[in-house]
Amino acid sequence: MKIAVIGGGWAGLSAAVTAVRQGHHVQLFEAASALGGRARTVHHPGLGAPIDNGQHILLGAYTATLELMRSLGLSLEDSFHVLPLSVRSADGTLAMHAVPGLPAPLHIAAGLLAARGLTWKEKSAALRLMHHLHRNNWHTPREATVQEWLALSLQPPRLQRLLWGPLCVATMNTPPEQACAQLFANVLRDSVGASRREAGNMLIPRRTLSELWPARVAELAEGGGLNPTGNGTLEIFNSATIRAIHAEFAEHTRVDSLGGRSAVHSQFHLDDLPQTFDSIVVCANTPSTARLLASLPSLPGTTDYLHNVQSFTHSPIATLTLQFDQSVTLPSPMLLLHEDRQRGHFGQWLFQAQDKECRRLHIVVSDAQEMQSMERNTLLAKMTEQLQEQLRHTQLPRVQQHALVMEKRATFLAVPGLKRPTNQTPWPGIWVAGDWTDTGYPGVLEGAVRSGRDAALQMDTALRQSS
Ligand SMILES: Cc1cc2nc3c(=O)[nH]c(=O)nc-3n(C[C@H](O)[C@H](O)[C@H](O)COP(=O)(O)OP(=O)(O)OC[C@H]3O[C@@H](n4cnc5c(N)ncnc54)[C@H](O)[C@@H]3O)c2cc1C
Known part of the structure; x- marks a missing residue:
């Protein structure tokens, strides 16, 4: 079958690879000149070398992403610095490490008990919270914000400020007073609460984000190596913004052993391109997805679906890269910074960059x-x-050069009660994928990859049933 994937971020690439492996002929259209979407490499004239649009970290719990990378023949050891879970502040006042040699999740509990910079009262409150979460099957009070839930769980204010607040903002890009407690608990469940120690590992890319795996997909697509049986193919078109989807839906009845079944046969065109498609997976961000879906005919359920896609608001992430005239070595590749917005001290996390000379932070x-x-x-x-x-x-x-990248719509604001659309839309043959769909996670890479994979698998099943 002929499939169009609109958007070449991690969701779109994941959908495309999955569909090719199901034997489909896929054309992927990406508006930007390069693949990667919100996790991409950018060129900054002053720095003389490519950098990422923002530092990304992955977790050992990102099973779909890591599995996809392995399946593309990439070595995870070469791709990442793998750090056991730890939180260490740049000023040395706070330090917490998962304890080696203990089974999960005891290694985290022991790490909390041995943490530097927390009082016994704070340590026991944190342990109590994790224990309650475990006992309640990782459910938090319905529609609670992280701040409300932490207050209900009697977490001391200093512990909220030093530990829970920074972890919430880092994982959800949403402040605790607005962030959905359940989504935060889901991230804790799959990382620090998991029964596999590796799930809590922090993976810091050794390469730029475009080199990490999107470039490998493009390389394999060109050589026909994504589906060695030769049944599925992928063609990638960069700098190709799609503005409208034109659909023809025809109902037809097939006679089968049950005496007849009605199915909708769909066919699609994009803009004024000559090719026709049997199915479309829209993998753009929410504003662009809403514009594309609005170009389709109105059907039962489409108004509500469109309304859901339009109801997301976004939150920015800024990354300041400093390039020094000499090398600088940090005690750990990732350090927590204490934020003080009143003084303009906005920094929350500090990372050692991938440059070989160690001159960038x-x-x-x-x-x-x-x-x-x-x-x-x-x-x-x-x-x-x-x-x-x-x-x-x-x-x-001395700072020699700097680059400030402000991603205005870095992720959606992960607030309680947000209705996140499923991959299946009310338009037959149209699927959506992206970190904003109903993944159970906040706006993160793993959500994007899972969403792309799931959309392609559901699409494949539907195509097989209707053919
Ligand atoms: C600065 C920053 C730091 C982050 N840090 C982390 C982190 O540490 N860990 C983590 O897990 N996540 C992090 N994230 C979130 C992560 O980057 C996103 O969740 C993920 O990249 C979303 O992927 P996506 O494919 O769903 O969407 P996108 O990456 O937005 O992909 C959508 C693609 O569709 C294309 N497109 C849109 N409209 C059209 C159209 N009409 N025609 C053709 N193409 C179109 C866009 O150009 C884009 O390439 C961070 C995000 C940012 C911005």
Whole structure:
């Protein structure tokens, strides 16, 4: 069958690879000049080398993504720095590590007990919370925010500020007072609460995001290596923005052993392109998906579905990359920064970059609205000051170059009660995928990959049933 995938982010690529492996002929249309979407490599003139649009970390719990990478012949050891779960602040006042040699999830409990910088009261409150979650099958009160749930669970304010707040913002790009407690609990369940130690590992890419696996998909697609049986193929078109989907739906009745069954036969065109498709998987962000779906004829259920897709709001993530005139070594590739917005100290996490000379650091700020209205040089001065203050034992060399990447719509705001659409739409033959669909996760890479895979599998089943 002929399939069009619209969007070449991680969801679109995952859908395309899955559909090719099911034996379909897939054409993927990506608006940008390169693949990757919100997890992509960008070129900054000042730095003289490609960087990512923002530092991304993956978790050992990202099973669909890691499985996909393995299936593309990529070595995970070469692709990532793998760190056992740890939270360590740049100023050394807070340190918590999963304890080696203990089975999961005891290694986390022991790590919490041995943590530096938390009082006994705070440690026992954190352990109690994890125990309650476990006992309640990882369910939190319905429609509660993270802040409400932490208060109900009697978590001391300092523990919320030092540990839970930063973890919530980092995983959900949504502040605790707005973030959905259940989605946060789902992330905890699959990482620190899992029975596999590796699920809690933190995976920091050793390569740029485009090189991590999207480039491999493009390479295999070109050589016909995605489906060695030769049945499925993938053609990728970059710089190809799709503006409208034209559909023809025809109902037909087939006589079978049960005496007759009615099915809808769909056929699609995109813009004024000559090719026809049997099915479409839309893997764009919500505004673009809503525009594309709105170009289709109205059918029962489509108004509500479209309304759901349009109801998402977004939150920015900023990444400040500093390039120094000499190498700089951090005590860990990832450090927690204490944020103080009043002083312009917006930094939340600090990462050592992938450059071989170790001259670059990335400072990451999730939920970065406030930064958007600030002057760039002021931000640079304040955030460098924050770094120097908190990296007490490291003398920072001179900043030679910097790059500030502001992703305005980095992820959807993961608030309680959000109705997240399923992969199946009310239009026969049209499927959607993306981190914003009903994945059970906040807006993360693993959600995108699972969503793409699931959309393609459901589409394949539907096509087989109707043919
Ligand atoms: C700065 C930053 C840091 C992040 N950090 C993390 C992290 O540490 N860990 C984590 O798990 N997640 C992180 N995320 C979230 C993660 O990047 C996203 O969840 C994921 O990339 C979403 O993938 P997607 O395929 O669903 O959507 P997208 O990546 O948005 O892909 C959609 C694609 O569709 C294309 N498109 C849109 N409209 C059209 C059209 N009409 N025609 C053709 N193409 C179209 C777009 O150009 C885009 O390439 C971060 C995101 C950002 C921005």
